Amino acid sequence: MSYRFPDTFLWGGAIAANQVEGAHLTDGKGLSTSDIQPYGAFGELAERQPNDFNIKDVAIDFYHRYPEDIALFAEMGFTTLRLSIAWSRIFPNGDDAEPNEAGLAYYDKIFTELEKHNITPLVTLSHYEMPLNLAKQYQGWASRETIGFFATYARVVFQRFGHRVKHWLTFNEINVTLHEPFTGSGLPRDCDEQTRFQAIHHQLVASAKAVKLCHDMVPEGKIGNMILGAMLYPLTCHPDDMLKTLTQNREWLMFGDIQARGYYPSYMTRKFTEMGVTLNITEDDKQALKETIDFVSFSYYMTGCASADPEQQDKADANMLQMIANPHLKASEWGWQIDPKGLRYLLNFLYDRYQLPLFVVENGLGAVDVVDEQGAIQDDYRIQYLNDHLYQLGEAIQDGVDVMGYTSWGPIDLVSAGTAQMSKRYGFIYVDRDNQGHGSLKRTPKKSFYWYQSVIGSQGETLTEPQS
Ligand code: BGP
Numbered sequence: 001m002s003y004r005f006p007d008t009f010l011w012g013g014a015i016a017a018n019q020v021e022g023a024h025l026t027d028g029k030g031l032s033t034s035d036i037q038p039y040g041a042f043g044e045l046a047e048r049q050p051n052d053f054n055i056k057d058v059a060i061d062f063y064h065r066y067p068e069d070i071a072l073f074a075e076m077g078f079t080t081l082r083l084s085i086a087w088s089r090i091f092p093n094g095d096d097a098e099p100n101e102a103g104l105a106y107y108d109k110i111f112t113e114l115e116k117h118n119i120t121p122l123v124t125l126s127h128y129e130m131p132l133n134l135a136k137q138y139q140g141w142a143s144r145e146t147i148g149f150f151a152t153y154a155r156v157v158f159q160r161f162g163h164r165v166k167h168w169l170t171f172n173e174i175n176v177t178l179h180e181p182f183t184g185s186g187l188p189r190d191c192d193e194q195t196r197f198q199a200i201h202h203q204l205v206a207s208a209k210a211v212k213l214c215h216d217m218v219p220e221g222k223i224g225n226m227i228l229g230a231m232l233y234p235l236t237c238h239p240d241d242m243l244k245t246l247t248q249n250r251e252w253l254m255f256g257d258i259q260a261r262g263y264y265p266s267y268m269t270r271k272f273t274e275m276g277v278t279l280n281i282t283e284d285d286k287q288a289l290k291e292t293i294d295f296v297s298f299s300y301y302m303t304g305c306a307s308a309d310p311e312q313q314d315k316a317d318a319n320m321l322q323m324i325a326n327p328h329l330k331a332s333e334w335g336w337q338i339d340p341k342g343l344r345y346l347l348n349f350l351y352d353r354y355q356l357p358l359f360v361v362e363n364g365l366g367a368v369d370v371v372d373e374q375g376a377i378q379d380d381y382r383i384q385y386l387n388d389h390l391y392q393l394g395e396a397i398q399d400g401v402d403v404m405g406y407t408s409w410g411p412i413d414l415v416s417a418g419t420a421q422m423s424k425r426y427g428f429i430y431v432d433r434d435n436q437g438h439g440s441l442k443r444t445p446k447k448s449f450y451w452y453q454s455v456i457g458s459q460g461e462t463l464t465e466p467q468s
Helices: 062-076 101-116 132-138 145-161 174-178 181-185 193-217 239-261 267-275 283-289 340-354 380-399 447-457
Strands: 010-014 080-084 120-126 167-171 222-228 232-234 295-299 304-306 315-318 321-324 358-362 403-409 429-431 443-445
Touching: 010 120, 010 358, 062 101, 062 443, 062 447, 080 403, 101 120, 101 145, 120 145, 132 145, 145 193, 167 193, 174 181, 174 193, 174 222, 174 239, 181 193, 193 222, 193 239, 193 267, 193 283, 222 239, 232 239, 239 267, 239 295, 239 304, 239 340, 295 340, 340 358, 340 380, 380 403, 380 447
Parallel strands: 010 080, 010 403, 080 120, 120 167, 167 222, 222 295, 232 304, 295 358, 304 321, 358 403
Antiparallel strands: 315 321, 429 443
């Protein structure tokens, strides 16, 4: 039975500055932590050598081609676009006294272009990058001073764009520091738990301070958090597996719990004691954390299982996370387990927990696409993946969950965050560029482009019931 999504539902796609813009030193931009991670999210602090190849230096050249790309998004019927601001365009060193006007002017042009097409921006303040200088001079988020630098950046951005951008997110996948500390916080990979959790604490305080600034400075603004939604199911119904699953799910839920409730959940007290972590939490920090988010957003690609059995070795690849493979699910070419019903489950679960509006701000299938002899890309596998997930999202709305919108990840092919490949494609729009950086950068709509256009045009009524 076809279902019509609410008229207020926002449809669109999600991109991140470092994965699309390129122009990594243009108009006064400083180096960011992403600029020294040529192999994707798995980086360390290093000096960039003059001849280093980093595919993100050009990425898909969105910096110069944004009018064409935004026009294509509009042609699909987008009502929203999630994008991030590169902090290092605004504060090239992170600790500069004044912002870089050329960086601000660039995003003004982007927002003007979006307004021309009636596309509402959803802006992430920090998506997997920070000014490199902060990682070098201050140990990234390990330093309390970084909170102040981030608050200054947020204030400048709200001041400049607050009259035209009403939807904001603080940190992309704020739980990633647990898995990739350099990507998440500018920390060394082998940092100890004390440093890691203190850095996470600083980031959570900075996030709450940005929420407060948004509430004070952006009339009618709404600001959310962003978590990597890493839902685990128990591998069996053995009570030990149930408890293990509870504990492991709390590792990512902790972030949402703090950001939505305004304080650390009680289960963290025992966890910190067992880890030997003693956080430095000031009275000012406690006060700051009380400023809570307006909505909860998350990325959703897969689910996995947890098991208390140490012999259980059947691991699944899972976007930087450790998960045990679910025998009932198939996986993508990159080993990520595909679970559309898991999206319905997660939406219900999070709504039960927070009673806040939810926004699915990333979801999609990374796949190798083939251009056929006619120059077309028949990406039926992507259509199926997205159809099935959106169908389950519609089910969740009918379950009573308040979902603000959906932005599929990478509506135009972009550089993979995890592997820095171009060949791991998510887009409705093909970009002619390979992993070595060869190609014309020409844009070509795929079959899924027209499919998504019809889904948006019908408010979801053309979605079909999944096969399984
Ligand atoms: C999320 C990130 C994105 C994005 C996506 C897909 O974790 O927020 O930046 O890239 O995953 O991952 P990948 O690019 O590794 O396929």
